[in-house]
Amino acid sequence: MLQQRYTEERSAGQLVRRVLSPKNVIVFLAILIIGYLVLTPAIYLFIATFFSGGAFTLDAFRRAYGTSGLDSMVLSSIVFTVGATVLALALGTALAYITVRTNVPFRSLIVATSLVPLIVPGLLYTIAWVMVASPNVGIANQIGNALTGGPWFDIFSMPGMIWVEGTHNVPLVYLFMFVAFRAMDPSLEESALVNGATRATMLRRITIPLMRPALAAAALVVGVKTLGSFEVPTLLGVPGGIFVFVSRIYYVMSDFPYDTAAAGALSIGLVVLAILGTWALNRMQGDGKQYATVTGKGFRPAALDLGRWKWPVAIGVLVYFLVTTALPLFVMAYNSLLPHFQAISIRAMSEFTLQNYVDLFENPIFARSVGNSLLLAVGTATAIMVLTAVAAWVVVRGRRRSRKLVDQLTFIPMVFPGLVIGLAVSFVYLRNPLPIAVYGTLLILLIAYMTNFLPYGMRYAMSSLQQISAELEESSAVAGASWWQTWTRIVLPLMFPGLMAGWIYLLIVAVRELGSSILLYSPGNEVIAVLIFQMYEEGELVDISALGVVLVVFLSLIVALVHKFGSRVGIRL
């Protein structure tokens, strides 16, 4: 009986059933949606830039790059990106090394505090630094004004931009390097010492070269993020007359009549720069497998004895956290209690009031944008994790051709900064290819967010699937389960903790997102970050402070809850 069932000639019906199997349908749909999300913005950006009235033209490039100050913009972009990336890499790597490999005091405290800045959105962090170090009103400059009659710091400068962007990205580098140092076999360092190397030689010749793949990976993530950073160049660079690609694009797009083609030309230049950087770093990263430093074994952390440097290092680290984390948060909390922005003084403290918070919760736009942000964040996180669960499966287990296709498709958004995605998505939905209204609705933001954050979701989904041995799926197939049964009963349950971790990460980044929202929101569809940006432009610093405190507390609560309950289901952030 079995024999007959399976050896019959393939009929047309069987063929249709085979082609339309759940596996093929689901994989095809996922690739289709990802392809649509990734390729439509790229294609429309290209068309809007190179074609005018149906004819090919380079006019947009002439308008965009012909204006004076081109070299200084390109130079500023590179200086800003390289400067902030190097700063973040140096600080993040040093912190990771100190906490993983030395006997510095308060180690666990340092680990915890070095991750706190992750929770503070970049926009709030930037605004906090304006409050700290703007030449006119900056609280830190009041000391200089009083002592030497002039400000000591100017945040509206290239060093100011590099400082703020760089220090904000330190936790990202820290996470990469923390994992890399943890996984490194300490005996590799020890054998250098045994063979007569000094500690300095060991660091230079052994430790740093071994960390090269991890460093390159961290540099890639931070560098691309910095190049596409919106808040720092716009808030700190523009007032000082320093333009980079992103702020120039925003500037072009906020000047009526909009020269969308010129903005497109600038965007393409920016993407090319990002591709070049990615390519260079990929080469530096090498195979990644050439050094078998990661053996999956837990090493006994052989702490490097800092000796008499123990306390100076600890104090240095502590001061660093006071300056980069505690100071901005403190300034924000302080100002949220004041009726108007002012210097720190005893008199000011007597005016403390909760009125800003009352105003905030009575502001209908605040309530609306919180609702929008949450809706978008939950929608984006859910949609991306569902899509990337399938996409990751195709990349990790699929056939060679589809694996490559999906891998490359999901990587493309990495080189498109948020603002460029916003611009490109606006091009798409001005000539809406979909049968439903998108422009001027929350849907356009959802689409932009999904494109923007797809690579992040992919990273979580891939790493969770890579931890699941292929034999677990094969044994299910041998046991008689269909693809769908294996997928729902084995693969998804095993991937679930990793998918949840990705979901929460996306939730947090989506709530913070400004770059891709700023060109796409419309009245009624504001999100939190856009509201903060508008308030900043109107100079409502104390109201922003109140909002910032609420937002940071809210995001901290999410992270704390996940930390507390997540470990039960195996979620690690």
Place this chain on the structure above:
Amino acid sequence: MLRIDNLRKTFDVPSDQRGRGRATASAQLAAIDDVSLEIHEGEMFTFLGPSGCGKTTTLRSIAGLERPDSGEIRLSERVLFSRGRGRDREVPVNRRGLGMVFQSYAIWPHLSVFDNVAFPLQVMPRRDRPKKKVIEERVMRVLATMELDAFAGRSATKLSGGQQQRLALARALVTEPPLLLLDEPLSNLDAKLRESLRFELKRLQHEIGITSIYVTHDQVEALALSSRIAVMSKGQVAQVGAPRDIYTHPESKFVAEFIGNSNFLPATAVESGNGTAIVETPQGRLEVAVDRPLDATASYLIGIRPESVEVLAAETAPAAGNGFSGTVAARSYLGEAVDHIVDIGGYEMRARVNPSVSFPAGTAVRLRIDPATISLIPTEGASR
């Protein structure tokens, strides 16, 4: 029962493992190169060979996890796979109805012991699927056979190595498949546990009487467990036979070496009688046991196991007898035995002897070899 005909499979080997956007050149590698085998009802059949010999790929092709390029696989009268011989057919992996134990055991960590074993019954096509109660009965019965019934509700990851192996077996057997596939199931265990589980496996296979195919690279395991062995090398079957056959009559140097021979000498027949023959080697003449007269014009290779070489002091032993005279070049103490490297006219022969026998380097010794323990391997030009 299971018939494999002319199975072939090549793999693409990408020269650059990963690379976004980089061109990946690839080379072809023959994993299985024209394998034909027949496995009989109730046998414990072993694929034995070094890594990369194609044993696992052959097993996975039977399971349906790999798709061969050509050839045919039949289970009784049912064609599981056929390609390149008329009408192509392929039964998908989840419809072959076989049992398989994976190298890692592949026990699903999110399911309990009971649910792991119940899974194959639960995912059966709706019309064949037993009722819930029947599933429960069958699962508990097979768990009882494996002495795991007390752990039914427990999380599968909390089991010991031996229990995990029995769980993997229970899961593979719960549907009462016609054929059980075992992919190096003992290779992840430490030496002691491996030995006890080997006996356990043999006992279970004997009790259940299920036709099994076992893949291993360990010749001791293969010899101990199998009814028949196929020694594989470079994607081809080098020799098929019962363990004793393979051990005493290796047909090629590869098989002899893989099964534990380490002394090889070229030889030609000098005198060939009934039962015994005299062969000429560069180190001298030797008597060899044969089942049929040797071909006087052919050349052979003789294989001598280190443990079949007896080492005697030259002064006390007569120069006569089957063997060679030589000088000890080196020795090494192994605890349960002592290895001697003895120089016999330019050839270094390895002899493994009882630890009570031990000669320092430089001692003149006499090596004695029982004719029955010498294997005669035909080389080019010799008929078998």
